[in-house]
Amino acid sequence: MDITLDKKGNTEASIKISLKEEDYQPQIEEKVKEYRKKANLKGFRPGKVPPAIIKKMYGKGIKVEEINQLVSQSLPKYIKDQNLNIVGEPLPNYDDAENIDWENQKDFEFTYDIGFVDDFEYNITDGLKVAKYKLELTDKEIDETIDNLREQFNDTENVEDVAKDDIVNGKVVQKEGELENQTSIDLKQLDEKQSKVFVGAKKGDEVVFDIRETHPEDSDVAVLLSKKPEEVAEVKGEFSLSIESVLRRKPAELNQEFFDKVFGKDAVKSEEEFREKVKETMQENYDRETNNLLMLDLRNTLVDNTNFEVPQEFLKRWLLEKNEGNITQEQIDKEFEDYVRDLRWNLIVNKISEDKEIKVEHEDVKAKARQMIEEQLGQSGLLGQLGDNLDPFVDNYLQGENGNNYMQVFNQARNEKIFDFIKESATLEEKKITVDEFKEEVEKRQ
Structure with a gap:
């Protein structure tokens, strides 16, 4: 086997692997022996099929397999032996592969393009x-963080009227249809325009709203109506919400319960x-x-x-x-x-x-x-x-x-x-x- 390196510049080269019949024939003969042991053909005892018949039946496949295996083993070994710092992977020359006559050809050439980098120096003392x-x-900043934590671990209280960022609970009913559901609407998740229709209402009031204005996505409508998103794709129009309760968030008190929620039990006291x-x-x-x-x-x-x-x-x-x-x-x-x-x-x-x-x-x-x-x-x-x-x-x-x-x-x-x-x-x-x-x-x- 002959392997040569042809550098085309500082960072690119091609590797050519040249094989003669003596390079791969011993492997083929060993593979034929293996096939003979396993072959089961009429007229021949197991393991006694003549090598010539095995070669006629499987010769091309064995030849392709053994040569490819030989090349695939030789290429990385050569790269390692030559200490080539390659990047990416070797790219085969597909034109050469397509022109191979596996039936009759005895000598073979395989070419691979590679990219590499030469050895280099780095400086992590004077130059860095x-x-x-x-x-x-x-x-x-500490005060702002504590305020955020108090909001995150907020408490809630029942109130009579609806304000921005409240949670409104009640029964939602389709005005012209049969859909209804016991649900809740978190106004904090709506933008100002969407939540405005609810602000100012009181417990016991009925609020009419366009479901696609407050909940434009199918996933939002599905949550509101306890349905699957695919079931509400065509749902639109006016709905009414009968307000049964209003919950208002209030920042958590600075007490032991809050401390435990944030840092774990008794971590701070x-x-x-x-x-x-x-x-x-x-x-x-x-x-x-x-x-x-x-x-x-x-x-x-x-x-x-x-x-x-x-x-x-x-x-x-x-x-x-x-x-x-x-x-x-x-x-x-x-x-x-x-x-x-x-x-x-x-x-x-x-x-x-x-x-x-x-x-x-x-x-x-x-x-x-x-x-x-x-x-x-x-x-x-x-x-x-x-x-x-x-x-x-x-x-x-x-x-x-x-x-x-x-x-x-x-x-x-x-x-x-x-x-x-x-x-x-x-x-x-x-x-x-x-x-x-x-x-x-x-x-x-x-």
Whole structure:
């Protein structure tokens, strides 16, 4: 077998694999022996079918299979042995394949186009300087967050008249039809024009409204009438609501019940402790957001400051062939710049990981999954209910989706380790910043 590399530039090349009969014939003979053992033909004892008959019946298929297998094994081995840092996947020359005479041809040539990048250097010490923002919370922001929490965990009280954002309960009846249902309408979910027809009414009143003005979507009408969306597609016109009760939201009281709802039972036991816990939680959230921005800035700066060529034309062709029928050339051209930046970043990350021998163990993956689940459940207030059952929950999650969950968490843990290394090596200038200023910085990068 003869394999040659023909470089067509700094980032593209073709690999030619030349096979002679002696390269693949031994494999064919072995495969014929296997077929003989399994063949069951009239007139021949099992395992005694002459090789010539096996070759006549299955020879072409065996030849195609063995040559393709030989090529598919040789190509990646050659790429690895030559230490070629390829991007995408090798693209075969389809014209060569179509012109093969499998019946009579003895010598074969297979050509593959590849895109690659040469070795490159990155600088994460002298050349990497970014701002590390530190958010300073004010009493005003803490007060606003507490007010939002009180609204989120609101109480309700019965009132006589309807005001904006109230919940109106009663019987809704179609004016010209047979539809009716015991229901409730949350005016907070309607816009001002839609809710205006109900505002000012009182308990015991009957309010007439156009159902498609207040509930334009089939899904909304279905909820109102306790039907399936497909059952209400043609429903329209006037309905009346006989108001039986009106519920008004009021902010939750700053008491133990409210504290427990927000942070779990007995996590805080006074307004002072509650305020401090809110501040601590806000700071943790903002620290996470500022860290995300820092990671983005480190990534962008490192990509901008690391120079190497990528095979752009090859990548466009590879993307089009790989996603045949699912993506157009126009879409590739439109999104190509972002794709190239992602590719450059991945190549840099892989090189850093290899150079610095950054590894991710199973315990790292498990710890990352646990952290993610704690954050998700903490937001919904379910974390405390699991108690000591979180570890089985983590294990079940990592085993889900046929291993995809595990790989996603693995990649996140790996990226965090690499970012930690980059942060330790880079020059970071701490800058104190307000919440509003931070939001402006985020908007600049969008």
